Each structure stands twice: as structure tokens, then as C-alpha cells.
Amino acid sequence: SSPSILPVYEKYNRRSHYVSISMSDRSPRLSYAANIYHGIDLSRFTFAENPSRDYLLFYGRFHPDKGAKEAIAIAQRAGLPLKMAGIIQDRSYFESFIQPAIDRGVAEYLGSVGAESRDQLLGNALALLHPINFNEPFGLSVVEAMATGTPVIAINRGSMPELIDHGITGYLAGSAEEAADFIPEIKKIDRTVCRKTVEERFSAKRMAADYLALYKQILA
Secondary structure: OOOOOHHHHHHOOOOOOEEEOOHHHOOOOOOEEEEOOOOEOHHHOOOOOOOOOOOEEEEOOEOHHHOHHHHHHHHHHHOOOEEEEOOEOOHHHHHHHHHHHHHOOOEEEOOOOOHHHHHHHHHHOOEEEEOOOOOOOOOHHHHHHHHOOOOEEEEOOOOHHHHOOEOOOEEEEOOHHHHHHHHHHHHHOOHHHHHHHHHHHOEHHHHHHHHHHHHHHHHO
């Protein structure tokens, strides 16, 4: 939550049952009833059994926080094609750092993709690059990529170590340079484990069950 709203929440600590979406997003000023991770509808994400795995992917908002510029640097360092998809939230940032890479043929921008294209784009990627520059409370694109079997290489901050099991479903890096160094290792990741992790920990069914259990606990 934004620090500016915390004083309001804090007033209702004794009367409310706050739920965090990750442990990293918790405030020491609030009392929490539970931590319940977001869940996704797995029927909308197909496990890619025979992916092409011939490109890296950036999938998210084009804003300094999300690390699109860093994703380009990682792909260049690795010598691999980069596909990019998402809404342009910061036009100045996009034109300064992303458009030049597109013009040079270093990256391909696909715009904001629909559900079917998203499924194929995520599933066929060698890895999703998630080099965030902020403490992200939760990364839906991380979970969505893993649902298709695609591992994730992310910067180790915010909720990332809660979502990604280092060396099992992806890699957690301390910098863009280190992230690029993990790319040669990415094919060692078992894609079926990525999918299974989402089924067990990040499905909508699991999320609903956790909330129902919490409601019953509160009402008991």
C-alpha cells in the first residue's frame, strides 16, 4: 500500500482483518489476518510442451519501474532476440530508451497483446525477463509465464523470491549483468515444474479456497 494511506488503515487495525498479497508487501504498522497470493485462471494459460524457445521476452508496462531498458541490455549481453509486449505507460521513457533499440533491430515491439497471443508469446519464450527497479508487491506476469512452462529471470527484490524458486522455476539476479549470466543455464529448468508450481501455489482455485478458509476463521 502507498505510505500515504497507511495512517487510515492503521486506525482500523483492531476492527479489520488485513490480507497481504505477499510477505514483502506487508507494513509493520498493520496487523494481518493472513497472506494470500494472487491466483490466475489456469484454463487461460496453456502449458507449451514443444516451445520454440528462440527468443527472450519482456512482458509488462513500459515504465522505468518495470525494467524494459534493462531487459534490452540483458538480451544484448546474451546475444539473443528480444520480444517486448505491453502498454506504453511512460511515452518519454519509451521514446528515449526503447524505440532506439527497436529501430536498431535489437528488440521487437508487439504492442499490447490479447489473451491468445499472450499465451503463445509466453509459452514459446526461452525465458521471461523481469528486471524490475522497484519492490513489486506481486508479479502477475511472472506467474503467467510459469503457467505456460516458461521460467523467469528476475531481479531479486520485492516479492520475487516468494514467487520464483531460484534454480527451480527460474533465477534471481542481483543485477542486469548477473541476469544475463543466468541465461545459458535456463534450459536446465524443468518446464513441468514451473507449471506445477503455479497449479499448487498460484491458481485462482487455491486463492479462493484460502479466502474461504479465512472468512470461516473470522466468523467462527
